[in-house]
Amino acid sequence: MELRHLRYFVAVAEEKSFNKAAERLYISQPPLSRQIKQLEEEVGVMLIDRDNRPLKLTEAGEFFYDHAVQILAKSDKLKSMTMRKANFDNSISIGFVSSILYGILPKIIARFRACYPNIEIKLQELNSWEQTQALTEGKIDVGFGRMLFEDASIRRILLREESLVVAVPKDHDLAKEQSRVVSLMDLTNEKLILYPTGPRPSFIDYVLELFEFRNLKANYFTEVRELHVALGLVAAGEGLTIVPKTLEHLRSQEVIYIPFENDLLTSPIIMSVRHFDKSELLKTLLEVTYQFYDIEGFDYKPEQI
Template sequence: MELRHLRYFIAVAEEANFTRAAQRLHIAQPPLSRQIQQLEEALGVQLFERNTRPLKMTDAGRFFYSHAVQLLAQTAELESMTRRVGKIERSLSLGFVGSTLYGMLPKIIRRFRNENSAVQLSLHEMSTMDQIQALKEGRIDIGFGRIRHEDASIRRIVLREERMIVALPLGHPLSLSKPVLSLRDLLGETVIIFPKSPRPSYADQVLAAFHDRALEPQRIYETRELQIALGLVAAGEGISIVPSSVHGLKRDDVSYMELDDSNLVSPIIMSTRMLDESEDIRAMLELIYALYDEERMEHLPPAEH
């Protein structure tokens, strides 16, 4: 059994379909099927129930999957940490979702570079779910996202819960009638959500905020990214619920209003590989908490180790 067998098996298990798994792995389907058969022969057990749609794992397959994911993640951690130890000039690769750039992330990056000049820092914009995969594969070392996704091989640190606010066209009647808005006030508006894909995303947090309160907006407009959503708001196409850090993005054609529910929040989550306790990652985390304290910004306390 080789590492490629684990990668192939995990892809098939997660996609529940040989065709999609082959596309994900960038190989043809027949070789993939043969590799899975070889793996089953080597183990002496059947890992998939072949006659089900979507494809389902057997009990043995589910057991093997949970351990294969951990083993592959540990391999990526070992490779990444060994490369870092072996380099005179260390490197740290960060993944981030676009909306985090309007908060403290730029200041965090500048401060880290100033204080850790020996570390080569690289940045990659990617969705939270893409960050999880990139962490497992060793392509990034830290991810900054907003989605609470459980994965046994990923360590999640919720740094802070960012309040949601409403972006409205300048002069909108709602901005003139009330000092603070509720979600119920927005039901008659077109609610512009982002990003349209990939999902789950911040868009699902906004939709869940309505659904959890038994509310249903009359109209939903999905768009690709935050900047487009704000442009549509400015054009009078609707309103958008955005993280409060976006308030710092000055526009003379959009106004922002607070929401009356303190539970309407979107988390800022830092993700790393579960076993990666490198000096550079610890330095990054300590710097983040120090900056939050300097800025007197509300945040969740660091976990005790």
């Protein structure tokens, strides 16, 4: 059984016609019919009920189709990732979420450039879900994100857990309290400004899950396009937002950042790479990241690529 047999079968299953499938595959109909017949003989069962018009898959055919689609998708991913690997010696493409860019990522990239002055470094703003897709499609080589998405071809390295804080206007009641700590319960009836609106799932979903996990509900919230819009609206007195602690320097003249009780609420910082990709470039990037964590005094559990 070869991949072409799977592609032929999937085309027939989706077009429900040998003629239309042949047109889609740019081959003639008789050879296509023979290939499908050979496939059925090899697996030992009838996959297509030819007595129906349009054609219909048998129960075994439905099962075979679902797995054939998955195999072809993995094959295409493998091709894309391998092609990207072939060009890895001359450039590295890094995906990042904006909140990490406002932290120490620029310093990490600058140090990494110093280690590899002849390597072209490309930066792309992508949310965590987009990074997963871009890695499997060979569009980036590493991603720095905040959300976990399971994919057998991607390895996730938890760099550290970063404390979350609440950004409030300077004249807000919470900013005037002496304790200067908050809980999620304190925010259930506050007007929250959450970001980014898309693509989903995003940090919005992560924040809402923090409430749901504690059997709480954010009763009033507005979704905005990006982090800077959220902080701008906070500065204008339109509500509150939740951000990672490393963003406390943004709009500090207009916004107060209040920690959660005992720093209980955190957001993970996750480095994503393709499984079994053990490039020296990636190893150096991880080492440089840990060097800056040491300088900043961050808690983390080191891993290796």
